[in-house]
Amino acid sequence: VTEAEKAAAAADSLDALKAAIEGFEGCPLKSSSENTVVFDGTQGADLMVIGEGPGAEEDRKGLPFIGKAGQLLDKMLAAINRSRTENTFITNVTYWRPPGNRNPEDEELDVCRPFVERMIVLGKPKLIIAAGGVPAKALLGKSDGIMRLRGTEHVFQTQDGTSIPLIPILHPAYLLRRPQDKSRAWRDLLLVEQRLKELA
């Protein structure tokens, strides 16, 4: 049993889990980060958005998805009547900023995995959005890229046997660079909206 597994298992609420992650020293990314960025939004919401990891702005303020990409994410969620203040929970598959915003490495993701699983178990979402290829691949244990994974529903399985529907979407930072892919993003959001209705 790893330190992270022990710490995650001992947390019996999302706030306790946040404190456990903030106190965790086992991720190499921590030493180069200003803050630990755990979650934002509505605890117990039926929708959980899981991104890749904090960027510069998030690292400075200690909150996920508050930079340019985060502002676009908020707009995308608003289009399906979702907001972090009312009905959506937001977190990432890593809690520390990778230097220069490089992708987190597998080893860094593996270290955080017990916390991510515990977050999902304690948060009890009915549906998970994986925002971008990194969280989609990490959560599903697949090597396919986001263009293959998006457009359809997958299932996230925790070690304790919980399974939750998961829909991968294009990352808002990607959409800022490629606005021509907006129609794909829109289709993904409509799928999310439809599934949330069915799961309610």
Ligand code: URA
């Ligand atoms: N991008 C992410 O994937 N997560 C954040 O929290 C911010 C930007």
